[in-house]
Amino acid sequence: MTIFQFPSDFKWGTATASYQIEGATKEDGRGISIWDTFAKTPGKVFNGDNGDVACDSYHRYEEDIALMKELGIKTYRFSVAWPRIIPDGDGEINQKGLDFYHRFVDKLIENDIEPFCTLYHWDLPQALQDIGGWENRRTVDAFVKYSEVMFREFGGKIKYWLTFNEPWCIAFLSNFIGAHAPGNTDLQVSLNVGHGILLAHGKSVQKFRELGIDGKIGIAPNMEWSVPYSKNEADQAAADRNIAWFADWFLDPVFKGTYPQFMLDCFEAAGAKPNIQPGDMETICQPIDHLGLNYYTMSVVRSNPGGGILQLEPLDMGLVRTDIGWPVESRGLYEALHYLQKYGDIDIYITENGACINDGVENGEVKDFRRISYLQQHIAQVHRAISDGINLKGYMAWSMMDNYEWAEGYRMRFGLVHVDYRSLVRTPKESFYWYQNVIRNNWLETKD
Numbered sequence: 479m480t481i482f483q484f485p486s487d488f489k490w491g492t493a494t495a496s497y498q499i500e501g502a503t504k505e506d507g508r509g510i511s512i513w514d515t516f517a518k519t520p521g522k523v524f525n526g527d528n529g530d531v532a533c534d535s536y537h538r539y540e541e542d543i544a545l546m547k548e549l550g551i552k553t554y555r556f557s558v559a560w561p562r563i564i565p566d567g568d569g570e571i572n573q574k575g576l577d578f579y580h581r582f583v584d585k586l587i588e589n590d591i592e593p594f595c596t597l598y599h600w601d602l603p604q605a606l607q608d609i610g611g612w613e614n615r616r617t618v619d620a621f622v623k624y625s626e627v628m629f630r631e632f633g634g635k636i637k638y639w640l641t642f643n644e645p646w647c648i649a650f651l652s653n654f655i656g657a658h659a660p661g662n663t664d665l666q667v668s669l670n671v672g673h674g675i676l677l678a679h680g681k682s683v684q685k686f687r688e689l690g691i692d693g694k695i696g697i698a699p700n701m702e703w704s705v706p707y708s709k710n711e712a713d714q715a716a717a718d719r720n721i722a723w724f725a726d727w728f729l730d731p732v733f734k735g736t737y738p739q740f741m742l743d744c745f746e747a748a749g750a751k752p753n754i755q756p757g758d759m760e761t762i763c764q765p766i767d768h769l770g771l772n773y774y775t776m777s778v779v780r781s782n783p784g785g786g787i788l789q790l791e792p793l794d795m796g797l798v799r800t801d802i803g804w805p806v807e808s809r810g811l812y813e814a815l816h817y818l819q820k821y822g823d824i825d826i827y828i829t830e831n832g833a834c835i836n837d838g839v840e841n842g843e844v845k846d847f848r849r850i851s852y853l854q855q856h857i858a859q860v861h862r863a864i865s866d867g868i869n870l871k872g873y874m875a876w877s878m879m880d881n882y883e884w885a886e887g888y889r890m891r892f893g894l895v896h897v898d899y900r901s902l903v904r905t906p907k908e909s910f911y912w913y914q915n916v917i918r919n920n921w922l923e924t925k926d
């Protein structure tokens with residue numbers, strides 16, 4: 479038996495996102511988002527599932543917060559639905575939207591749970607997509623206006639902020655691969671979108687500083703860690719490109735004010751480059767207070783000149799996979815954390831980590847021991863990184879509850895709490911009680 483003791487101020491938490499749990503998509507003045515549109519487009523989402531009801535957390539948030547209190551978390555990462563605050567993205571403010579998030583945040587604070595707010599977790603107002611979305615600088619300015627509304631309303635009450643969740647998913651998954659909303663499949667569009675969200679991030683941080691908000695702000699990239707299939711240079715370069723696709727492409731502009739040249743060359747070879755205007759990179763490169771890191775899996779890649787824009791191919795090395803098909807390899811989290819040290823000794827939070835394990839309820843229980851195994855392996859790597867001196871301040875399990883897993887709809891379950899989507903009954907899983915113990919002890923026990 480090994481005991482890994484965590485720092486006394488370590489922030490144990492969980493995470494969710496507005497479109498994935500709230501439901502009430504037509505209530506209290508909420509506008510339409512690109513995910514409402516995408517989900518209703520035939521063939522885009524498994525089973526045609528959409529977020530109209532989801533976990534109904536818009537109405538059941540008090541029950542959800544009671545479960546968070548029982549779990550014992552110190553912080554809860556949630557996102558705000560921009561279409562609830564400014565329904566058409568750039569026009570009138572919807573007071574009922576602000577009122578909901580005030581009720582919600584007040585209830586968290588009443589239960590000694592620190593609100594950790596993501597401003598943008600993919601639910602762009604459709605009216606802004608209709609004018610070109612993140613490719614249009616009017617959307618960038620609309621985001622700054624939305625951010626300012628949120629900073630003025632919640633500054634001080636909310637002390638931990640993130641501008642964007644998973645820039646790679648917003649730019650590449652949603653506009654090059656096309657698997658997420660709005661579903662474009664054009665590399666130049668994805669670079670334009672990526673540049674737009676980086677501009678919006680930088681301007682929002684400038685506004686945060688200008689207003690003198692009492693709090694900290696950052697951004698939350700997702701990283702699919704990659705290792706080369708062999709020691710040869712071509713394979714190592716392929717792994718470097720895959721890592722940079724998720725991380726450096728966004729974090730170099732934020733921390734250094736430049737895109738990584740080897741990736742500019744890679745995209746230019748595919749016929750695309752970011753549309754950088756004078757002053758853009760200085761705007762993007764604003765000092766931030768913390769980094770979120772979302773980590774799920776890693777890949778083994780080798781060079782393949784015919785392997786798409788990154789000229790690589792991922793290899794199936796026979797690792798155990800979760801029910802969504804992602805290989806389980808916790809050392810990738812440790813290595814990704816060390817990789818991020820090149821951006822300096824900044825506070826880091828694991829803002830998402832978890833496993834898709836689709837076990838159901840049997841006799842009132844969910845025996846998701848595979849999720850416990852995944853969490854144990856990854857939290858052990860978190861401890862290892864802290865022991866190495868990495869400034870890791872917290873860990874938020876994805877997710878507090880089963881929810882709408884985007885294009886996978888409701889068939890993929892990441893929650894510590896099971897949700898019956900017909901009755902909306904919540905059932906804490908075995909992993910909920912295991913994590914509750916880790917939090918209560920502030921240590922991790924491993925069997926070895």
Ligand SMILES: N=NNCCOCCOc1ccc(-c2cn(C[C@@H]3NC[C@@H](O)[C@H]3O)nn2)cc1
Nearest residue numbers: 495498644651655657700702772774830883884
């Ligand atoms: N790597 N190349 N892929 C090429 C082929 O792509 C096909 C699909 O790819 C992906 C890649 C990544 C994801 C993903 C999902 N989550 C989980 C959410 N995180 C934010 C929160 O909302 C969670 O629901 N994180 N990442 C999905 C699909």
